[in-house]
Amino acid sequence: MSNFENELRSINDSEETQADAIPHISSPANSSQVGARIRVIGSGHARRNIRAVTPGMEDGLSNSMQMGGDGYFEVNFLQDPKRGRNDFQMLQWEMYPESHRRSAVWTVYYMPKHVPTAPVLGAVVGRRPTFSGYGAAPGAILQIVQAGSGAVVYASLAVAADGAFSGPATTDLPLGQFIYTGRYTLDGHMSEWAESVLVTVQ
Incomplete structure (x- = not known):
């Protein structure tokens, strides 16, 4: 086995054994005011899946995506938020429930004209x-x-x-x-x- 293959195997083994990083939301800001379509940007554990959900649930408020090696994610809400306060969090997973990690609960406000x-x-x-x-x-x-x-x-x-x-x-x-x-x-x-x-x- 070549040195490159040994290094790659070592990296993969390390990723599988280390504790998964908790996803973090960087945009929009917590408690901020948003428009009709919410785009959520942040970071999580490399190569894990992620989507926005209702706090404590496993529904799908946004599309799902698999993060790359840098752990970056960018997802869009599938529907307009309700008027007023909207709470959500990011659900990160690999396959089984044991791999689930959740971000902090985030709050945004949608305040269109009446x-x-x-x-x-x-x-x-x-x-x-x-x-x-x-x-x-x-x-x-x-x-x-x-x-x-x-x-x-x-x-x-x-x-x-x-x-x-x-x-x-x-x-x-x-x-x-x-x-x-x-x-x-x-x-x-x-x-x-x-x-x-x-x-x-x-």
């Missing part, structure tokens, strides 16, 4: 109309303000488990034409601004 449904564009309303909509993050607080100026909060509404919200203004809207918008906040993360809506206040 959809206002009332008052509708062009509506004539009183000074304290009811604001409604959907598509916000469950458990978030949504604030209604005048577009272009967040100096006055006209309504502060709790978002239900299905992402919907509804409630009256708690501060009088100014008379005349009024353009409102809003955004929601969850765990210190703010969503995009919703589309602006023009109404007439009488």
